[in-house]
Amino acid sequence: MTRPGLPLTEKSRELEGLGLPAHLFQAAVEQSPVAISITDLRANILYTNPAFQCVTGYEFCDVTGHNESLLSDKRTPPQVYHTMWQSLVAQRPWSGILINRRKDGTPYLAELNVAPVLDAQGLTTHYLGMHRDVTEIHRLQSRLGNHRQLIESVINAAPLVVALVDENGGVVLKNPAYLSLMEALAGIEPARLLLGNAELTAESFGDREIRLDTPGGAEPRWFVCSATRVHERDEEADSFFAQQGHQYLLLVAKEITELKRQQEQMRVNSLRALVAEQEKLGTLRETISAAIFQLQGPLNMLTAAMGMESRRVGERPERFSPLFNALHTAIEAGNKAITVLQGSLPQLVDEPLVSLNINQVLRDALGITTERLLAGGIVIDWRPAPILPAICGYENQLRAMFKQLIDNAIDALDGQSPRERALFLSSALRDGEVCITLEDSGSGIAEEHLLKVFEPFFTTRRGGDHTGMGLAMVQETVNRHAGVLSLSNREEGGCRVLICLPVNAPQLCETQSQELS
Numbered sequence: 001m002t003r004p005g006l007p008l009t010e011k012s013r014e015l016e017g018l019g020l021p022a023h024l025f026q027a028a029v030e031q032s033p034v035a036i037s038i039t040d041l042r043a044n045i046l047y048t049n050p051a052f053q054c055v056t057g058y059e060f061c062d063v064t065g066h067n068e069s070l071l072s073d074k075r076t077p078p079q080v081y082h083t084m085w086q087s088l089v090a091q092r093p094w095s096g097i098l099i100n101r102r103k104d105g106t107p108y109l110a111e112l113n114v115a116p117v118l119d120a121q122g123l124t125t126h127y128l129g130m131h132r133d134v135t136e137i138h139r140l141q142s143r144l145g146n147h148r149q150l151i152e153s154v155i156n157a158a159p160l161v162v163a164l165v166d167e168n169g170g171v172v173l174k175n176p177a178y179l180s181l182m183e184a185l186a187g188i189e190p191a192r193l194l195l196g197n198a199e200l201t202a203e204s205f206g207d208r209e210i211r212l213d214t215p216g217g218a219e220p221r222w223f224v225c226s227a228t229r230v231h232e233r234d235e236e237a238d239s240f241f242a243q244q245g246h247q248y249l250l251l252v253a254k255e256i257t258e259l260k261r262q263q264e265q266m267r268v269n270s271l272r273a274l275v276a277e278q279e280k281l282g283t284l285r286e287t288i289s290a291a292i293f294q295l296q297g298p299l300n301m302l303t304a305a306m307g308m309e310s311r312r313v314g315e316r317p318e319r320f321s322p323l324f325n326a327l328h329t330a331i332e333a334g335n336k337a338i339t340v341l342q343g344s345l346p347q348l349v350d351e352p353l354v355s356l357n358i359n360q361v362l363r364d365a366l367g368i369t370t371e372r373l374l375a376g377g378i379v380i381d382w383r384p385a386p387i388l389p390a391i392c393g394y395e396n397q398l399r400a401m402f403k404q405l406i407d408n409a410i411d412a413l414d415g416q417s418p419r420e421r422a423l424f425l426s427s428a429l430r431d432g433e434v435c436i437t438l439e440d441s442g443s444g445i446a447e448e449h450l451l452k453v454f455e456p457f458f459t460t461r462r463g464g465d466h467t468g469m470g471l472a473m474v475q476e477t478v479n480r481h482a483g484v485l486s487l488s489n490r491e492e493g494g495c496r497v498l499i500c501l502p503v504n505a506p507q508l509c510e511t512q513s514q515e516l517s
Contacts, residue, residue, distance in 0.1 A: 057103030
């Protein structure tokens with residue numbers, strides 16, 4: 001749009017003085033690759049350049065004197081034209097997209113820029129229109145948008161967890177399955193758990209099995225994960241010629257929880273049989289140990305009585321009474337019996353010190369005791385920490401220890417009202433230790449018995465003696481793992497057992513195992 005100012009003749013002389021002759025502007029319009037037309041105030045065409053013919057198919061003689069509406073496809077909404085004329089009448093330029101039709105009848109999209117041409121007095125005398133065919137650009141943009149929408153629809157509908165992770169570990173794209181998993185993890189980013197220690201600079205990986213322990217006592221969820229490196233070119237203008245950009249990891253995870261659940265059920269059944277066999281051996285060891293313990297008392301008394309008799313007669317064996325000889329015979333027989341019993345104790349099977357997930361051990365113990373828990377109508381509040389480092393331990397011993405603690409808790413709930421029958425089990429990382437808390441809603445333990453429960457064969461059960469080892473074996477297992485065990489009563493009622501085990505790097509397990517062996 002020209003501005004009112006110098007008369008055209010003066011403007012022409014000024015431009016010529018700068019080395020720009022007037023005919024240069026006409027040549028520039030004629031040779032412009034953009035379709036240019038000039039119309040009167042009623043949009044009747046007065047001039048078109050050669051590019052106009054290339055775009056529309058109309059030669060200059062075809063359109064001269066005809067209205068610009070000759071190009072209209074009639075499918076452009078009337079509101080578009082109304083808006084355009086409002087701008088032009090107000091002497092403002094207008095830009096927009098119209099549907100036009102070529103001379104051969106084929107439609108095309110025209111990106112039109114039209115502006116009023118003003119004279120020296122500021123009155124509109126003509127309209128200058130410039131347009132180009134943007135049909136192919138629109139087609140490519142639509143195709144790109146359709147492809148993007150299709151990809152997003154597939155990703156959103158696919159039963160896969162999909163996320164795009166940037167160089168800083170932030171998740172810049174997440175599908176509904178990812179959001180659902182994040183909700184199940186109480187807001188924790190699943191990508192951080194699924195990727196583990198993978199770095200964006202590392203090579204892509206595939207078919208990596210990952211276990212996630214969800215809060216609230218739900219069963220763990222298993223995924224097969226893969227990660228692919230993705231490079232995105234920088235969209236800024238200053239990087240047009242430079243290969244700058246950003247690195248991402250495309251994370252895809254397929255849930256295999258149901259398959260793992262079936263495998264887990266088979267494994268728990270095998271564990272249940274193994275633990276049942278171990279408990280039989282343990283019961284036999286406890287019974288024999290109890291018999292030895294019971295024999296030791298009388299034998300000690302007999303030994304003391306024989307010592308008294310020996311001191312009475314001094315160094316003269318001929319003065320030994322028949323009582324002394326009977327005591328001696330009984331002691332020898334008792335010691336032989338103890339030796340036989342000790343020889344018949346089942347040997348404990350050695351097991352390796354391995355790196356293990358304490359949540360899995362706890363879940364095994366719960367799985368083994370499921371039938372007792374269900375039969376007793378006991379509610380389990382199971383809250384594992386979603387992220388726990390591995391510890392070095394004897395898996396079978398730890399599993400047996402936690403099962404015994406759960407069994408003790410179940411025994412403590414016998415006779416409680418249904419609303420009080422609950423167990424609370426949780427795991428957490430505290431000050432470099434994995435801590436496991438087991439609580440029950442029973443009646444608790446008398447203060448004077450809090451330490452005695454760790455003595456062999458002591459029991460708080462009503463109705464008599466107990467031949468088992470009680471919490472003594474639990475304490476022994478904790479000590480063997482260099483852990484700490486504490487026992488206390490809950491303010492709400494019931495007992496609380498807290499076990500803290502040190503965290504060790506997995507590579508130390510083999511070294512420690514060699515040292516202990």
